[in-house]
Amino acid sequence: MALLITSTGKNLDSWVAALKEAGPEVDILTLEQDVPHERILMALAWNHPPGIFRTLPALKCISSMGAGVDHLLSDPDIPEDVAVVRIVDPMLARDMFEFVLALILGHNRRLPLFAQQQSRGLWKKKRYRRIRDTRVGVMGTGAIGHHVCMGLSALGFSVSGWGRSASREGQQPPYRRHAGAGGLASFLRDTDILVCLLPLTPETRGILNRELLSQLPRGGVLINLGRGPHVVEQDLIALLDEGHLQAASLDVFDPEPLPEGHPFWKHPGVQLTPHIASLTDPASVAPQVIENYRRLRRGEPLLHRVDRRHGY
Numbered sequence: 001m002a003l004l005i006t007s008t009g010k011n012l013d014s015w016v017a018a019l020k021e022a023g024p025e026v027d028i029l030t031l032e033q034d035v036p037h038e039r040i041l042m043a044l045a046w047n048h049p050p051g052i053f054r055t056l057p058a059l060k061c062i063s064s065m066g067a068g069v070d071h072l073l074s075d076p077d078i079p080e081d082v083a084v085v086r087i088v089d090p091m092l093a094r095d096m097f098e099f100v101l102a103l104i105l106g107h108n109r110r111l112p113l114f115a116q117q118q119s120r121g122l123w124k125k126k127r128y129r130r131i132r133d134t135r136v137g138v139m140g141t142g143a144i145g146h147h148v149c150m151g152l153s154a155l156g157f158s159v160s161g162w163g164r165s166a167s168r169e170g171q172q173p174p175y176r177r178h179a180g181a182g183g184l185a186s187f188l189r190d191t192d193i194l195v196c197l198l199p200l201t202p203e204t205r206g207i208l209n210r211e212l213l214s215q216l217p218r219g220g221v222l223i224n225l226g227r228g229p230h231v232v233e234q235d236l237i238a239l240l241d242e243g244h245l246q247a248a249s250l251d252v253f254d255p256e257p258l259p260e261g262h263p264f265w266k267h268p269g270v271q272l273t274p275h276i277a278s279l280t281d282p283a284s285v286a287p288q289v290i291e292n293y294r295r296l297r298r299g300e301p302l303l304h305r306v307d308r309r310h311g312y
């Protein structure tokens with residue numbers, strides 16, 4: 001049996017090397033090879049070719065190459081009995097924390113504004129906000145969001161998290177937790193900088209809309225690191241134009257790359273980055289991919305299995 005990397009548009013050399021090192025006994029294949037379809041037990045996927053999973057009769061499990069699985073669950077060709085797993089990796093969470101911190105400090109110190117002033121030759125001071133006066137609200141307190149909340153709390157930010165369920169296995173984290181529709185209004189009311197780290201599911205698609213964003217205090221900032229379709233773009237642009245929101249940092253878009261001529265490219269309130277918040281490091285995650293392949297062979301429960309009913 002074998003593990004097939006069904007990713008397109010990526011150089012896979014580092015993935016193949018890391019997987020071979022973690023699992024020397026595992027047959028690792030890519031789509032560039034002559035694939036023996038009947039021998040593929042597990043697939044490792046990102047931007048997979050449409051329809052490929054239907055052609056693999058022995059397939060038992062598909063692992064996302066990243067934390068998100070929306071790219072897999074939107075594929076109608078994945079049979080119900082094929083397990084979907086994802087990456088949960090401390091390095092992914094740490095990298096995300098560093099990026100969130102960089103963006104928040106940039107907004108507190110008005111760096112995007114000063115970059116614009118520099119391009120216009122303008123010398124104009126603006127007051128800044130200190131860490132201890134900054135209220136950060138993180139939507140999605142899962143593997144990544146929880147780590148971000150913990151890191152920001154440790155630095156002295158005032159942090160709140162919002163998730164679907166009230167508590168994480170009885171833990172009492174050092175940040176306030178809100179949950180569900182009932183907890184949203186109080187969460188937003190006390191948030192200066194809103195960070196979205198939600199997965200994209202039918203429930204969270206379009207969640208960053210006028211109704212939600214207008215509940216932030218005037219002058220609020222949105223940082224979206226989840227997925228592009230979380231944002232209702234025309235609502236966000238209107239709230240920036242009206243001055244209700246001060247700025248938005250966007251790392252994810254629908255579609256990607258962001259099309260030429262899209263209003264986000266030139267909007268003075270938008271800071272954009274090319275889906276770079278946190279990248280999967282093959283060497284860091286190869287052991288968990290191989291562990292799942294071995295568990296599959298032994299018939300044991302898989303790590304980081306996605307609940308396909310909830311979509312994450």
Ligand SMILES: NC(=O)c1ccc[n+]([C@@H]2O[C@H](COP(=O)([O-])OP(=O)(O)OC[C@H]3O[C@@H](n4cnc5c(N)ncnc54)[C@H](OP(=O)(O)O)[C@@H]3O)[C@@H](O)[C@H]2O)c1
Pocket residue numbers: 066067068069088092139140141142143144145162163164165166180197198199200201203204225226227251252275276277278279312
């Ligand atoms: N931009 C980038 O470079 C980048 C990199 C990595 C990941 N990401 C994004 O980050 C996302 C999160 O990753 P993760 O590993 O932290 O995921 P995760 O562990 O599955 O956590 C998801 C969190 O979202 C919450 N949630 C899900 N549906 C919800 C809903 N309808 N209402 C309220 N809360 C909801 C969950 O609530 P419960 O705790 O109650 O279950 C959980 O706290 C990924 O799916 C991906 O989209 C982006």
